Amino acid sequence: MAVGTQYLAEQPKLRTTSLVVGAIALAALLAAPFFLYPVFLMSILCFALFACAFNLLIGYVGLLSFGHAAFFGGAAYFTAHAVKVWGWEPLSGILLGVAGAAGMGLIIGFLAIRRQGIYFAMITLALSQMFAFICLQVPFTHGEDGIQGVPRGNLLGLIDLNQPLAMYYVTLGIFLFGVFAIWRIVNSPFGNILKAIRENERRAISLGYRVDRYKLGAFVMSAALAGLAGGTKAIVFQFATLTDVQWQMSGEVILMTLLGGIGTMVGPIVGAGLVIALQNYFAAYDFPVTVLIGIIFVICVLLFRRGIVGEILELLKRKPKGTV
Amino acid sequence: MNTIFGVPTPALYGQILIGLINGSFYAMLSLGLAVIFGLLRVINFAHGAQYMLGAFAAYLLLTYVGIGYWPALIVAPLIVGAVAIVIERFMLRRLYGIDPLYGLLLTFGLALILEGAFRHWFGAAGKPYAPPAELTGALNLGFMFMPIYRGWVVVASLFICVGTWLLIEKTRLGAYLRAATENATLVQAFGVNVPLLLTLTYGLGAALAALAGVLAAPIYQVSPLMGSNLIIIVFAVVVVGGMGSILGAIVTGYVLGVLEGLTKVFYPEASSIVIFVIMAIVLLVRPAGLFGREE
Numbered sequence: 001m002a003v004g005t006q007y008l009a010e011q012p013k014l015r016t017t018s019l020v021v022g023a024i025a026l027a028a029l030l031a032a033p034f035f036l037y038p039v040f041l042m043s044i045l046c047f048a049l050f051a052c053a054f055n056l057l058i059g060y061v062g063l064l065s066f067g068h069a070a071f072f073g074g075a076a077y078f079t080a081h082a083v084k085v086w087g088w089e090p091l092s093g094i095l096l097g098v099a100g101a102a103g104m105g106l107i108i109g110f111l112a113i114r115r116q117g118i119y120f121a122m123i124t125l126a127l128s129q130m131f132a133f134i135c136l137q138v139p140f141t142h143g144e145d146g147i148q149g150v151p152r153g154n155l156l157g158l159i160d161l162n163q164p165l166a167m168y169y170v171t172l173g174i175f176l177f178g179v180f181a182i183w184r185i186v187n188s189p190f191g192n193i194l195k196a197i198r199e200n201e202r203r204a205i206s207l208g209y210r211v212d213r214y215k216l217g218a219f220v221m222s223a224a225l226a227g228l229a230g231g232t233k234a235i236v237f238q239f240a241t242l243t244d245v246q247w248q249m250s251g252e253v254i255l256m257t258l259l260g261g262i263g264t265m266v267g268p269i270v271g272a273g274l275v276i277a278l279q280n281y282f283a284a285y286d287f288p289v290t291v292l293i294g295i296i297f298v299i300c301v302l303l304f305r306r307g308i309v310g311e312i313l314e315l316l317k318r319k320p321k322g323t324v
Numbered sequence: 325m326n327t328i329f330g331v332p333t334p335a336l337y338g339q340i341l342i343g344l345i346n347g348s349f350y351a352m353l354s355l356g357l358a359v360i361f362g363l364l365r366v367i368n369f370a371h372g373a374q375y376m377l378g379a380f381a382a383y384l385l386l387t388y389v390g391i392g393y394w395p396a397l398i399v400a401p402l403i404v405g406a407v408a409i410v411i412e413r414f415m416l417r418r419l420y421g422i423d424p425l426y427g428l429l430l431t432f433g434l435a436l437i438l439e440g441a442f443r444h445w446f447g448a449a450g451k452p453y454a455p456p457a458e459l460t461g462a463l464n465l466g467f468m469f470m471p472i473y474r475g476w477v478v479v480a481s482l483f484i485c486v487g488t489w490l491l492i493e494k495t496r497l498g499a500y501l502r503a504a505t506e507n508a509t510l511v512q513a514f515g516v517n518v519p520l521l522l523t524l525t526y527g528l529g530a531a532l533a534a535l536a537g538v539l540a541a542p543i544y545q546v547s548p549l550m551g552s553n554l555i556i557i558v559f560a561v562v563v564v565g566g567m568g569s570i571l572g573a574i575v576t577g578y579v580l581g582v583l584e585g586l587t588k589v590f591y592p593e594a595s596s597i598v599i600f601v602i603m604a605i606v607l608l609v610r611p612a613g614l615f616g617r618e619e
Contacts, residue, residue: 064425111604114611118367118424119563123607126560130600137593247556251432258429290440297433301426302418 029172038164044276045175046233051256051268052182053225059263060186061218062198066121066250067128068226071101073244075227080147080240081140090153090161094231101227102220109219113212132245146241150234174232178225194218255293258300261307270309331589337468339585345474347581348481351574352536353558355485358573360529362505364522366427372555373438374530377404378537383453383546393456400538401531408530412523442548450545477539485574492570560603566616
């Protein structure tokens with residue numbers, strides 16, 4: 001799996017370029033709602049955060065979770081219920097979604113980290129499917145209808161989220177907070193131990209690290225951040241449905257991360273943007289989206305496993321070698 | 325009327341039979357997954373799609389070519405096996421030796437393509453497929469009435485499972501296969517064509533899934549989504565059984581099917597999640613699975 005951030009830290013020149021690129025990207029994000037449809041942008045921001053949260057696990061611990069939809073969709077249900085039925089203020093509703101997702105992450109993670117590799121993927125998939133079945137049956141999710149008509153309300157009683165621009169900047173703020181949190185986690189001593197586990201789990205154990213605790217910690221953080229994305233999505237789109245908890249959604253977030261670049265900071269964001277844009281584009285045509293997603297999956301796995309951003313970083317890395 | 329724990333016996337036997345039938349499919353599919361995983365180290369996510377393809381092949385053969393159930397039992401697995409061989413030859417083969425997760429992701433993508441395409445062409449609704457005339461009607465067993473086709477499915481799946489087990493444990497081809505699972509390089513050095521063996525194994529696994537699909541066609545309706553709903557449960561079955569042993573996969577499949585049927589009698593609300601709950605318990609008690617080896 002590609003390692004982008006370490007490389008950037010070693011290369012001051014690249015570091016400044018990435019800072020410049022980051023500043024331009026931020027300016028573009030701030031200006032974007034004046035040129036593009038805000039709901040479309042907010043959808044990208046939510047899924048980009050979701051993909052970054054998923055990437056925290058696959059990219060930095062090497063664990064492929066096939067059940068992240070449970071945290072994303074679960075949090076959407078919790079937030080939607082708190083805001084609509086209990087009349088909570090939106091931010092506290094989102095925080096409840098985060099807490100719920102973290103709790104679920106604790107349970108599912110505790111079971112799943114008992115196995116590795118492929119089994120880990122199958123266990124997370126099975127447990128999230130179980131959660132989807134539960135969501136279908138319990139009354140508060142309203143089965144096939146989902147929770148509809150969630151009010152956006154006033155953020156902290158101050159900002160009216162019914163105004164599209166206000167909603168957009170709040171979503172952008174949440175997104176930036178989430179990505180910053182992931183960046184901090186990855187570049188902390190904790191994150192370095194995670195990478196050590198990814199590279200060589202046995203050696204990490206022999207160095208005295210309680211690997212299981214680190215894995216579980218990373219799993220819960222990843223679940224909580226996926227919950228942050230899901231809760232925000234429930235406020236933005238004003239509904240929570242079964243679509244968000246089903247295995248197809250887990251597959252989609254894997255694709256976004258794979259397409260953009262597993263283990264890179266920016267990759268999942270690029271991947272999410274591309275996948276959402278493609279889905280939007282093809283929605284107007286008679287071409288089935290599932291087939292499209294499947295084809296991109298196959299192409300990514302066969303031709304560029306590093307993903308778009310991963311391949312670009314690899315090219316940048318190779319160039320100086322050629323000149324020396 | 326007789327009752328056991330307050331449940332009328334006909335209802336109990338009926339659910340046990342349904343459980344046995346579901347268990348037959350769990351057993352056949354987890355068997356195929358285990359055979360493929362044993363040699364290729366690939367979790368075949370497309371297994372559910374190949375099962376669906378088998379059912380659709382039978383349906384299309386009947387509707388457009390007029391080929392009935394009995395020939396379809398042979399023809400449909402051959403078609404799906406051939407498709408699988410092409411997939412192995414041109415795609416899966418390129419992923420051997422790298423992280424096995426990529427094999428899972430590739431087959432997941434293929435499953436999405438197959439399901440999406442069939443859903444696009446045939447819609448999400450199920451298509452009925454009538455059982456052959458010889459197997460219609462019901463049998464009076466004295467304690468319950470059993471539809472003959474359902475009895476046939478249980479018997480046929482037992483034969484398929486035992487047959488596959490014998491093929492792998494008692495024949496020369498099976499011996500090559502087991503040897504290649506242990507040490508592929510050494511087996512190749514002895515002059516066995518291992519790449520061909522890999523191709524055939526994937527074809528065989530997919531053909532098994534397709535055969536299960538044909539058997540399933542008259543019971544469940546033929547629909548594009550029939551495979552994906554099943555495959556996730558089969559994954560849980562595989563985690564419970566562990567993929568180390570073929571026999572383990574078979575036994576776990578039947579037992580979990582019956583347990584699911586019994587749950588439908590005593591606590592119907594939990595019947596859709598009982599297998600996942602059992603999986604969670606097994607993970608707590610015996611993480612490697614009931615028949616698995618720690619790797």
